[in-house]
Amino acid sequence: MVPVKSKRGDWAKGLNVKDAARETVDVLLHVGCLISYDNEMQKLAKSTVKILQKAGVDFGIAGDAETCCGGRAYQMGYKDAFIEQAKKNAAMIKKSGAKTVVTLCADGYQAIKVLYERYKLRGDVEVLHISEYIDKLIKGGKLKPRRKVNLAVTYHDPCRLGRLGEPWVHWEGNKIPGDRFVFDPPKPYRRGTNGVYEPPRDVIKAIPGIRFTEMTRIKEYSWCCGAGGGVSESNPEFAVWTSQDRISEAISTGAEAIVTACPWCEKTLNEAVKESGSNMKVFDIVELVEKAI
Template identity: 30%
Template sequence: MSETEHPHPSPQHPSPQAAEFIADWRNAAYNCFSSGHKFCREVCPVMQVTRNESWTPTAFHANVVAMEQGELSVEDVAEDYVNCTQCGACELRCPNTLFTGDFYRFRTRTVDLVKKMRALAVDHGVHQPGYQRWNQLTDERRHEPVLNGTPVSQENVADWAAGLDLPVGGETILFVDCEAAFSRTSLPRAVARVLKHAGYEFGLMREQWCCGGPAAEMGYVEQSRRFAEHNLADWRASGVRRVLVLDPHDYITFTEDYPAYFGEDFDIEIVLVVELLARLIEDGTLTPSVPVEKTVTYHDPCRLNKRKGIWEEPRTVLRSIPGLTFRDVDRVTQWSYCSGGGGGLPVEKPELTARISESRVEKAAALEVDTLVSACPWSERPLAEAGQARDIDVVDIHELLAESLGLPVERPVERTDEHSADRSVKRPGTEGGA
């Protein structure tokens, strides 16, 4: 074999995809690596509970420097990038984001770096077992598996709406994420009842598939785009102009991934339900009147507070509910808070998600509250499990509002421990498969 033939990419001779990735991220990586401030570390939820410096934003950028220098390959570093919830706290704390001084000329985009590295790993055939199985099942079923073993199928995606008399199609539709549609069904039912109570007209999709965001977060970009193309085609076919979303993960996907896929052709208005409800309260359309006697604090979902700057509206909703004792924590302090429920972490490392949620609930317990309120169904599962040990309930803000409006809230009975995990998702160290 001649010296110029390299059938297997090596650190010194990266594949064309790896070379393009390095070229795209080289400046940002050196900018992070050379600054040395490391402000990002203590707000990183993974770093807080593991103290593993290989799993920090600084290390994620340093790996790119090492790849550019020919010291490491995609195969060497891919597994490190599992250890990220894509919460965005590191970006907020980085001086690059603040554009402080001449040195900082590149906005730090660690979330994008993690997503791109995971995608590069998939392109190189480097798969994380949990991610790979999760996305295989999502591709087969058109919806994500649910971690408590709830059956998932295309035929049952709208079963949550039974008896609510919701039309199909129309100018405005409600998109319900996989977790809520199949497992947390009391949440979309509460949202639908509140919107109908307000006289707000909306319908459902004809054939809803998963938003595709989780696939993109785990590196399966082609699958994500296929799902996006299906959903957009469905919206266009039924005249949809506006999509309501209750899950922050869907909101990120529809306002960031879909515009990236479709460019100016994506002209659908995306409305976050909690923002809509805050407006309806402020203009007097909704008036909560039933006292809810709870002492609560609010958990800012990472994808709202940190990544989208949405923090005022949920507090508007909570302060409108009579009977609540609201012990708030400012949004900047909450930049270091996380449930551990995002970025695919519960799929590959559920034990790490549990530790992060335990840390978050500990902070709530210090406020002497009986209830932790969130606005993200993906955060509520691990937070609720952590809350059991401290006798703290975890309640969704939409359901709390419905209760104060005098509307029924049908919280489901939890499945038994025997069915506590989706047996069809194979994780490292477990047996099973569909």
């Protein structure tokens, strides 16, 4: 079934959220396709609204004026479709007057922050993932997790928030003839070391009662959940197998729950838990923060 665009913002009914398509806001919340349309994942948007309202943030959503970030199209090789979507989103962002775009989805983060910049479509707007924004709110004293959450957790780095979320660096130059690896001027390499790694960890550690432990494969070496690039749609069994391997790694740490920062990761990890019969819980980081405020 193809989702109806006019229903994209229906999850926000009754939550008193500004319509950024009709009034200006400081912060534009880009919800993303999966969270907007998937009944199970809409809880993440509602948790985020509660958190931002608690912190007194002037924010809004574009509702049915929000369009797909285009990230999935790009991942599967449909560059023209990606550019078309990116231009629509860039126009919407500009119209909202927002100084900051906050994404709830790692796919959306990589698309708007990295890919839009690569194709010179982003403009000068600040782009943050919700974990980064919550980290800023906590460290700035605007949000205080006070409730104790008695839970042993580990954290799963989403690919497109981590290694593939590294900022784009524009480069123009020449390869020196006869020397395969020398460029003039020197070419900066993006090897995944500058992804969003510490903010989600700092948020988790700021929650009273949380006992945090790391898995072996983390940050730029994190094991993919299996949902990216259309794999969960084209090869669902492989995606679940990949997630089951990650769940096994999480269990080995002694954690009771695995926390992530991407709806695609949460959905696929939950499917793996059901398939394996594990008692491991799966949370998005906003769900954990909501428990603590």
